[in-house]
Amino acid sequence: MSAGRDLPGAYTATRRELQRLATHVPARARATHGGHFGLQVTPSGIGTPPFGPDDTVIRLAGTTLVVERRTPDGVDATATALAGRSLAEAAGAAGVDLGTPFSPGADAVPVGDPDMPMALDATSVEVLFAWYRLGARALDALLPHLAAPTAAQLWPEHFDLGLGDGATGGGLNLGASPGDSSVDEPYLYVGPWTDARPGDPAYWNAPFGAVVTRSALQQADDPETTAVDFLRRGVRLLGGT
Numbered sequence: 001m002s003a004g005r006d007l008p009g010a011y012t013a014t015r016r017e018l019q020r021l022a023t024h025v026p027a028r029a030r031a032t033h034g035g036h037f038g039l040q041v042t043p044s045g046i047g048t049p050p051f052g053p054d055d056t057v058i059r060l061a062g063t064t065l066v067v068e069r070r071t072p073d074g075v076d077a078t079a080t081a082l083a084g085r086s087l088a089e090a091a092g093a094a095g096v097d098l099g100t101p102f103s104p105g106a107d108a109v110p111v112g113d114p115d116m117p118m119a120l121d122a123t124s125v126e127v128l129f130a131w132y133r134l135g136a137r138a139l140d141a142l143l144p145h146l147a148a149p150t151a152a153q154l155w156p157e158h159f160d161l162g163l164g165d166g167a168t169g170g171g172l173n174l175g176a177s178p179g180d181s182s183v184d185e186p187y188l189y190v191g192p193w194t195d196a197r198p199g200d201p202a203y204w205n206a207p208f209g210a211v212v213t214r215s216a217l218q219q220a221d222d223p224e225t226t227a228v229d230f231l232r233r234g235v236r237l238l239g240g241t
Helices: 011-030 087-094 123-143 224-238
Strands: 038-041 045-047 057-061 063-069 074-081 153-155 160-165 172-177 187-192 208-213
Touching: 011 087, 038 057, 038 123, 038 153, 045 123, 045 160, 063 087, 074 087, 123 160, 123 172, 123 224, 153 172, 172 224, 187 224, 208 224
Parallel strands: none
Antiparallel strands: 038 045, 045 057, 057 063, 063 074, 153 160, 160 172, 172 187, 187 208
């Protein structure tokens, strides 16, 4: 899942900086073409699906910003190393206007000082992206067991990779969060849409449902299988398969 069990000391600060970057560069860029701003997990990080007339893709590959655009001769790619660069420089490399109105949600990270160099610890970035990759695989494994799943998306407002199912147990959300103000490390979650918490009360260990943390999974012999089992248990308790 990562190089070590302990989170790097710079993890929380890097998570916040990555959320700011993801919100105001790739998500903002996609929103200018149709209003959609959900992102996706990629093999090396996160990014947009193709958007706009040139099928543009803007993605973060580790600490590199990659912009891909379709041309008459194929697809051109440009790469910008983000170390020591500011949000304004990253936006400029992606052709993003930070002054364009953009409302991804009430809890979204603000632009802040666009000219201050971003603090992106490379090890912390890899830990976070590895967590998203594990979360994406676990969510894919759950799809056959859901009645009406939505596509998993990475939402910049809360920076979690999640999907919904409105037909199982009155509705539920499943996802992978990189951590937040309530849980200071990455975690997976099951969030019922109703107040129902059937079955073992110990499973429902969070105000909104159930969570399992990265550190707990790393104690398992097979963290990925344990992650899938955790999510599927919630689905089953709520009446799914």
